[in-house]
Amino acid sequence: MGTGKKSEDWSDAELEAAVDGYLKMLAIERSGQKLNKAHENRLLREGVLRERSKGSIEYRMRNISTELNDLCLPYIVGYVPAAHLGAGVAHRIRAAMIAKDAFNPDDYAPTANDQELNAKVLKLEQQELVGTPRGIEKPQRVSGTTYTFLRDPLVKAWVLKQANGVCEGCGQDAPFKQPNGLHFLEVHHVKHLANDGTDLVTNAVALCPNCHRRCHHSTDREEFAASLYTKVKRLKPE
Numbered sequence: 001m002g003t004g005k006k007s008e009d010w011s012d013a014e015l016e017a018a019v020d021g022y023l024k025m026l027a028i029e030r031s032g033q034k035l036n037k038a039h040e041n042r043l044l045r046e047g048v049l050r051e052r053s054k055g056s057i058e059y060r061m062r063n064i065s066t067e068l069n070d071l072c073l074p075y076i077v078g079y080v081p082a083a084h085l086g087a088g089v090a091h092r093i094r095a096a097m098i099a100k101d102a103f104n105p106d107d108y109a110p111t112a113n114d115q116e117l118n119a120k121v122l123k124l125e126q127q128e129l130v131g132t133p134r135g136i137e138k139p140q141r142v143s144g145t146t147y148t149f150l151r152d153p154l155v156k157a158w159v160l161k162q163a164n165g166v167c168e169g170c171g172q173d174a175p176f177k178q179p180n181g182l183h184f185l186e187v188h189h190v191k192h193l194a195n196d197g198t199d200l201v202t203n204a205v206a207l208c209p210n211c212h213r214r215c216h217h218s219t220d221r222e223e224f225a226a227s228l229y230t231k232v233k234r235l236k237p238e
């Protein structure tokens with residue numbers, strides 16, 4: 001497009017300029033002001049992006065939407081997320097986003113440590129989560145004193161927010177509130193991670209402790225697990 005250069009050839013400075021322009025536009029849109037995308041595009045082409053065409057900048061903006069969408073962060077409505085890029089460019093776009101404080105990568109990094117996971121979940125639960133997390137198709141087994149799995153904090157936070165304090169197994173309110181004011185529910189993987197279940201929102205439910213124990217220890221645990229698929233529409237049997 002335009003210069004004949006490949007999209008991978010964008011320099012870090014160019015990617016940062018694109019991210020900077022994007023975040024500026026996003027702030028305008030989020031504040032309810034009218035966004036003039038063509039004007040902002042022109043400004044970028046008068047600066048660091050002088051070698052880029054209007055079309056290639058527009059496409060870059062959609063790449064940035066893709067990365068924000070993957071993090072359940074709001075993106076500019078007019079820049080529909082484009083198909084995923086190769087890991088190399090996607091990584092460089094994320095680095096530019098981090099450099100511009102668009103998000104904190106630590107908040108999203110999967111962890112096998114329960115305490116760490118819950119600290120991340122707590123932070124993510126307090127922000128607006130747009131769309132649905134991509135999750136982890138094949139959670140990586142990590143060896144410690146016992147086997148455990150790398151888990152996506154975004155998936156757990158999203159499932160808890162969806163449940164909104166009501167157990168997805170029995171429909172009752174969570175039994176109590178935590179000191180931080182949030183309702184206490186546990187997130188269970190309907191097909192257990194140990195049985196190669198995914199860490200996707202289509203395999204995770206928020207349950208009260210009774211329903212959670214029932215899933216693991218009751219004589220009717222299989223029937224109860226099966227009933228979750230009818231009760232919770234987003235679940236998909238694996």
Ligand SMILES: [Zn+2]
Pocket residue numbers: 167168169170171172207208209210211212
């Ligand atoms: Zn319950």
Ligand SMILES: [Zn+2]
Pocket residue numbers: 187188189212215216
């Ligand atoms: Zn469980």
